[in-house]
Amino acid sequence: xxxxxxxxxxxxxxxxxxxxxxxxxxxxxxxxxxxxxxxxxxxxxxxxxxxxxxxxxxxxxxxxxxxxxxxxxxxxxxxxxxxxxxxxxxxxxxxxxxxxxxxxxxxxxxxxxxxxxxxxxxxxxxxxxxxxxxxxxxxxxxxxxxxxxxxxxxxxxxxxxxxxxxxxxxxxxxxxxxxxxxxxxxxxxxxxxxxxxxxxxxxxxxxxxxxxxxxxxxxxxxxxxxxxxxxxxxxxxxxxxxxxxxxxxxxxxxxxxxxxxxxxxxxxxxxxxxxxxxxxxxxxxxxxxxxxxxxxxxxxxxxxxxxxxxxxxxxxxxxxxxxxxxxxxxxxxxxxxxxx
Amino acid sequence: xxxxxxxxxxxxxxxxxxxxxxxxxxxxxxxxxxxxxxxxxxxxxxxxxxxxxxxxxxxxxxxxxxxxxxxxxxxxxxxxxxxxxxxxxxxxxxxxxxxxxxxxxxxxxxxxxxxxxxxxxxxxxxxxxxxxxxxxxxxxxxxxxxxxxxxxxxxxxxxxxxxxxxxxxxxxxxxxxxxxxxxxxxxxxxxxxxxxxxxxxxxxxxxxxxxxxxxxxxxxxxxxxxxxxxxxxxxxxxxxxxxxxxxxxxxxxxxxxxxxxxxxxxxxxxxxxxxxxxxxxxxxxxxxxxxxxxxxxxxxxxxxxxxxxxxxxxxxxxxxxxxxxxxxxxxxxxxxxxxx
DNA sequence: ATGAAAGCGCTAACAT
DNA sequence: ATGTTAGCGCTTTCAT
Numbered sequence: 001x002x003x004x005x006x007x008x009x010x011x012x013x014x015x016x017x018x019x020x021x022x023x024x025x026x027x028x029x030x031x032x033x034x035x036x037x038x039x040x041x042x043x044x045x046x047x048x049x050x051x052x053x054x055x056x057x058x059x060x061x062x063x064x065x066x067x068x069x070x071x072x073x074x075x076x077x078x079x080x081x082x083x084x085x086x087x088x089x090x091x092x093x094x095x096x097x098x099x100x101x102x103x104x105x106x107x108x109x110x111x112x113x114x115x116x117x118x119x120x121x122x123x124x125x126x127x128x129x130x131x132x133x134x135x136x137x138x139x140x141x142x143x144x145x146x147x148x149x150x151x152x153x154x155x156x157x158x159x160x161x162x163x164x165x166x167x168x169x170x171x172x173x174x175x176x177x178x179x180x181x182x183x184x185x186x187x188x189x190x191x192x193x194x195x196x197x198x199x200x201x202x203x204x205x206x207x208x209x210x211x212x213x214x215x216x217x218x219x220x221x222x223x224x225x226x227x228x229x230x231x232x233x234x235x236x237x238x239x240x241x242x243x244x245x246x247x248x249x250x251x252x253x254x255x256x257x258x259x260x261x262x263x264x265x266x267x268x269x270x271x272x273x274x275x276x277x278x279x280x281x282x283x284x285x286x287x288x289x290x291x292x293x294x295x296x297x298x299x300x301x302x303x304x305x306x307x308x309x310x311x312x313x314x315x316x317x318x319x320x321x322x323x324x325x326x327x328x329x330x331x332x333x334x335x336x337x338x339x340x
Numbered sequence: 341x342x343x344x345x346x347x348x349x350x351x352x353x354x355x356x357x358x359x360x361x362x363x364x365x366x367x368x369x370x371x372x373x374x375x376x377x378x379x380x381x382x383x384x385x386x387x388x389x390x391x392x393x394x395x396x397x398x399x400x401x402x403x404x405x406x407x408x409x410x411x412x413x414x415x416x417x418x419x420x421x422x423x424x425x426x427x428x429x430x431x432x433x434x435x436x437x438x439x440x441x442x443x444x445x446x447x448x449x450x451x452x453x454x455x456x457x458x459x460x461x462x463x464x465x466x467x468x469x470x471x472x473x474x475x476x477x478x479x480x481x482x483x484x485x486x487x488x489x490x491x492x493x494x495x496x497x498x499x500x501x502x503x504x505x506x507x508x509x510x511x512x513x514x515x516x517x518x519x520x521x522x523x524x525x526x527x528x529x530x531x532x533x534x535x536x537x538x539x540x541x542x543x544x545x546x547x548x549x550x551x552x553x554x555x556x557x558x559x560x561x562x563x564x565x566x567x568x569x570x571x572x573x574x575x576x577x578x579x580x581x582x583x584x585x586x587x588x589x590x591x592x593x594x595x596x597x598x599x600x601x602x603x604x605x606x607x608x609x610x611x612x613x614x615x616x617x618x619x620x621x622x623x624x625x626x627x628x629x630x631x632x633x634x635x636x637x638x639x640x641x642x643x644x645x646x647x648x649x650x651x652x653x654x655x656x657x658x659x660x661x662x663x664x665x666x667x668x669x670x671x672x673x674x675x676x677x678x679x680x
Numbered sequence: 681a682t683g684a685a686a687g688c689g690c691t692a693a694c695a696t
Numbered sequence: 697a698t699g700t701t702a703g704c705g706c707t708t709t710c711a712t
Binding site: 004047049050051052053054056057062072073075077078079081082085089094095096097098099112113115116117118136139140253256257260278279280282283284285 | 344387389390391392393394396397402404412413415417418419421422425429434435436437438439452453455456457458476479480593596597600618619620622623624625
């Protein structure tokens with residue numbers, strides 16, 4: 001049955017005008033019971049499904065939310081996306097997802113396509129926080145919610161995780177265990193998460209009067225490989241750190257691999273805390289302590305903010321959420337195990 | 341600049357008809373160089389972006405591929421989706437993704453929405469392999485490609501992994517190591533992967549004349565919890581197995597957690613192979629041997645098949661791909677470690 | 681309670 | 697090489 005019935009076919013079969021059919025499929029009321037029944041059975045008989053395209057054309061809205069993430073393969077994002085999707089569906093919105101592989105160029109293309117397709121709003125974790133390349137959205141008056149990473153050059157609603165606080169807690173915990181030589185594997189300093197996590201590290205050291213040692217600050221790029229190399233670098237230091245703080249999940253993985261490689265004994269020769277929970281955390285012995293982000297909540301709040309912005313006529317002020325990460329102490333940073 | 345310019349605005353500014361503008365934005369040629377330049381600069385000046393909605397309305401195609409997966413949080417799917425998305429974008433298609441949480445009801449809703457939105461094709465890992473609930477797509481003549489799980493009640497292109505072969509290899513390897521009491525943690529037997537992986541297990545036992553012991557066959561549901569419980573059950577057996585084969589990634593995770601809990605020593609007291617590679621595989625000591633599926637390729641082939649079906653007028657026969665999984669031998673099933 | 685008709689922004693067939 | 701125009705399927709205003 002390759003034939004796609006339209007509202008007109010339904011109208012004919014039910015012997016009414018298309019306007020009346022429209023009223024029924026949109027539950028607008030004002031249609032006589034009997035007429036409605038005739039229409040409904042015509043719809044069923046034909047297997048009519050209304051065209052969202054035509055509807056969008058007329059209504060100037062698609063009920064579609066565009067989602068842009070930098071890397072769908074990073075396990076953090078599927079959890080966030082899952083939160084977004086579920087909440088969005090609840091509210092009658094649907095999502096179109098794209099992953100940019102951290103490329104601002106790809107991101108710009110995607111933005112263009114999202115505009116072409118008339119998305120009603122966008123939730124984005126951008127690959128370039130200046131936001132210049134997604135200015136187009138802003139210009140078109142399409143609501144944006146930035147999650148996990150801020151947009152600098154114009155105002156948008158934002159849902160962030162309190163990175164400074166999260167890494168502060170982690171490093172503080174390490175310090176309270178007696179560590180003084182605490183290394184950090186950093187994320188890119190031109191990203192909010194990367195920079196802020198470093199800031200939290202720095203602040204904790206300052207608060208406890210531990211001088212910052214540049215040699216213990218290794219730059220990474222949030223990818224597994226850089227965690228691996230950073231750990232090697234740290235191991236080769238004359239004054240090896242007694243504790244390592246890794247700025248994200250993927251680098252934590254890399255770090256763990258390096259530790260095994262180097263036979264650098266986790267929990268005995270070196271303590272560890274990582275930003276982001278990882279699947280492996282509870283399998284490694286000792287179990288990994290981590291700072292964990294509320295991924296699902298992140299997605300849900302983003303939808304809520306976007307929803308308000310899409311459906312409120314008046315001007316809303318810029319809203320900013322800062323979610324608290326949670327320090328999960330497990331076994332990789334226990335007291336007294338390490339000779340300091 | 342909340343104003344959205346249309347093709348007409350461009351035409352006016354460039355002092356041509358909308359037809360000519362249309363020719364330019366679709367690169368159809370037959371436009372004088374000078375005219376084209378005028379149009380292009382009008383487009384830039386206005387910041388015109390053509391409406392995909394209006395275009396779809398006319399063309400009866402959206403260049404959108406709908407993707408339906410049962411659980412985006414299962415790390416297998418982001419990798420598949422990533423393969424799909426990349427290949428699709430190369431071909432000028434875009435993807436709209438939904439996760440059903442293994443619910444055929446949600447799946448049916450999503451199918452309806454996909455049809456409303458006029459997707460040109462669908463790539464699906466269904467939550468109910470009869471396929472009855474997605475018959476609608478088929479009826480509308482919308483091309484479908486089933487991946488990872490087959491559709492039984494009507495014909496669609498299919499990209500599957502050779503599950504029988506994969507688990508056969510795994511179990512065979514275990515047998516060749518001298519194991520006779522090999523347990524399997526099964527997936528749901530009403531899913532292709534669940535059933536086929538059991539079949540491979542059975543066949544390997546038969547081929548090596550090892551009688552199948554019902555006690556060593558534990559039913560799971562592909563979720564972490566069931567892997568955990570299954571392992572406990574196995575441990576409680578009078579005749580404990582000397583090796584375990586787990587039918588998927590999540591159950592492998594559950595199994596590992598149980599092993600730690602029970603202090604049942606992996607690689608010493610019990611060997612292990614799991615279906616699907618998992619992130620933790622190389623962190624656990626001993627490293628986990630696994631059967632690994634080509635996730636990216638799975639997605640890419642699916643797009644290729646779908647693309648052909650969307651763009652070829654004539655009837656194509658049903659195509660079926662069967663990708664070979666790869667046995668990755670690491671350390672969790674070494675010879676001589678276990679007293680058998 | 682129902683119908684007629686305009687029009688959303690675009691493409692494509694048909695003029696010129 | 698360029699313009700005119702008829703829809704695509706729907707919503708919505710205005711009549712009746």
